[in-house]
Amino acid sequence: MRLKLVPDETSIPFFKFRYWGYAFSLFMVLASIFFIATKGLNFGIDFMGGTTIEIATPEPADIGALRGDLNGLGLGDVQVQTFGSPNDVLIRIQSQGDAEADQQVIDQVRGVLGDAVDYRRVEVVGPKVSGELVESGVTAIFIAVVLMLVYVWFRFEWQFALGSILALLHDVIVTIGIFALLQLEFSLSIIAAVLTIVGYSMNDTVVIYDRIRENLRKYKRMDLKELLDKAVNETLSRTVVTAVTTLLALIALYVFGGEVIRGFTFAMIWGVIIGTYSSVFVAAPILLVLGVKRDWSETGGDSKAAKKGA
Structure with a gap:
């Protein structure tokens, strides 16, 4: 039928x-x-400018802990979310005002996360772009x-x-x-x-x-x-x-x-x-x-x- x-x-x-x-x-x-x-x-980082970092963690990511650690850096709006598997994490951080400051954000994030994670993608979108x-x-x-x-x-x-x-x-x-x-x-x-x-x-x-x-x-x-x-x-x-x-x-x-x-x-x-x-x-x-x-x-x-x- x-x-x-x-x-x-x-x-x-x-x-x-x-x-x-x-x-x-x-x-x-x-x-x-x-x-x-x-x-x-x-508006997201595409329109406001900022830094996007995609990582993979060895174990399922603790999003709350990651968000707390990154918020402690005082970088403004920080978005942390999983996508795909629980080990895949997308981090978005608002623009710091100029290209040099945005590049320094990457070093600060690496310092917090360490070398245990796999950095799959790092992108910086400036305010002009x-x-x-x-x-x-x-x-x-x-x-x-x-x-x-x-x-x-x-x-x-x-x-x-x-x-x-x-x-x-x-x-x-x-x-x-x-x-x-x-x-x-x-x-x-x-x-x-x-x-x-x-x-x-x-x-x-x-x-x-x-x-x-x-x-x-x-x-x-x-x-x-x-x-x-x-x-x-x-x-x-x-x-x-x-x-x-x-x-x-x-x-x-x-x-x-x-x-x-x-x-x-x-x-x-x-x-x-x-x-x-x-x-x-x-x-x-x-x-x-x-x-x-x-x-x-x-x-x-x-x-x-x-x-x-x-």
Whole structure:
């Protein structure tokens, strides 16, 4: 017997609850902006600068003792965590202000840990480099969003492009907001997760938009709200199955992947959930407000926009 997460045919009145969706999305965006502005992001060493030391201990590491010994050096923020096996330890120490001081940190840590441990990786990220990384990360997200806008605009119409970009901005802001709220470390891997979320959300949105365009050709007299509801229901099985299978893999990675990639997988899990939500409750309903061309067989000239059911 085949397991079905969603029946083959559904008739859920998504757009009946669109105003609740608008309100909930607006609340999440405003709350995210508030937390980002007031609490700020807990930038990792990638962005703040500092020293990263990866070691392997002969016996399972006593993280509490290691953290206490290193905090005794008075180096500021020191993060000590295991990854992989209990013998593998990752040490992160905040920047000391200049390259020479950061290099001295390595000697101080070696003096505390001794030669019994295996030093597998030692990296120093200066404040200047970290500033460049912040700029590059923001630029990467901006370029991704702009290119998505251009792609959707050429493939569909400007209304679809604007709807998809609003959904993407919603996903990016809310994802960054949850990191500000929980004060989780925000590093380069989180930037990578945000870019992946942008791609995932856009893919989900384009699938729904394709079905909307098909239905606009087939049902030229159908009320726009009913037509959009039909398109979302027809793609619901694909949307849910994709989200669930992706989440199963990510949850397993979050539980068993270790501390090093936990922030990345958390961002991905949250992004898949919020991206699926925005495809249904942000990207599609916004077309009711903007109006769309009803007859896609038309070429050239002014097209008549329909705003029925808005």
